Amino acid sequence: MFLLNQQIQFSTSKKWLGILLLIGLLLQAHTSLFSPSVSIPKQVQTAFEETLQYYPELGGVDVKLVPKPNKSASMSAAPKVNVLWRNKKNRQYRIYIKLGGPEKNGLQVQQLSHELLLGVLGHELGHIADYHQKTRWQLICMGIQQMSKKYVAQMERQTDKIAIEHGLGNYLLQFREYVLQLEHMPKFKQRTIKNYLTPNEIKALLQEQSKSN
Numbered sequence: 032m033f034l035l036n037q038q039i040q041f042s043t044s045k046k047w048l049g050i051l052l053l054i055g056l057l058l059q060a061h062t063s064l065f066s067p068s069v070s071i072p073k074q075v076q077t078a079f080e081e082t083l084q085y086y087p088e089l090g091g092v093d094v095k096l097v098p099k100p101n102k103s104a105s106m107s108a109a110p111k112v113n114v115l116w117r118n119k120k121n122r123q124y125r126i127y128i129k130l131g132g133p134e135k136n137g138l139q140v141q142q143l144s145h146e147l148l149l150g151v152l153g154h155e156l157g158h159i160a161d162y163h164q165k166t167r168w169q170l171i172c173m174g175i176q177q178m179s180k181k182y183v184a185q186m187e188r189q190t191d192k193i194a195i196e197h198g199l200g201n202y203l204l205q206f207r208e209y210v211l212q213l214e215h216m217p218k219f220k221q222r223t224i225k226n227y228l229t230p231n232e233i234k235a236l237l238q239e240q241s242k243s244n
């Protein structure tokens with residue numbers, strides 16, 4: 032009976048995984064078919080290439096910036112659906128960036144200075160470095176766990192730590208301080224306070240880092 036229950040649960044969860052995969056594929060097809068062609072501003076691409084140098088483990092990995100004119104958040108990093116069947120070395124990752132639209136939940140990336148871009152891109156590449164060392168099943172589990180707000184906060188704070196460990200802490204600190212003084216974006220500010228390391232926490236980690244070096 033116990034075994035039967037387990038089998039039923041397993042096939043139900045497989046069905047759900049299939050549905051999730053299908054939704055992912057449809058979303059990806061939808062966004063690539065209907066996004067107007069907008070190019071990445073040169074200064075953003077330059078900052079991206081510089082930030083990538085801080086992540087030697089991503090050398091040779093297919094990571095690209097994708098403009099999203101009306102995206103709500105400033106940036107988000109994601110593996111392409113094909114990570115589920117491709118070999119690790121052929122995986123593809125994308126960082127979606129906001130280049131227009133209302134600034135309710137996210138900044139328009141092209142307005143940021145070089146240092147602030149390094150801060151925010153350092154965090155996004157931290158996500159990709161994290162995805163890249165996970166197996167496909169760990170990625171699926173992670174996708175499901177992201178439905179929990181508590182898990183998201185934990186993951187974002189961990190990603191900040193990855194950026195700091197890779198030497199981008201000072202830029203991350205500048206970016207976080209910048210966001211926290213944006214009085215005209217209360218929702219964005221609130222989400223930042225809830226989900227990410229505070230400037231004081233980043234400073235403490237930087238201090239620890241300088242002691243151990």
Ligand SMILES: [Zn+2]
Nearest residue numbers: 154158187190
């Ligand atoms: Zn993040």
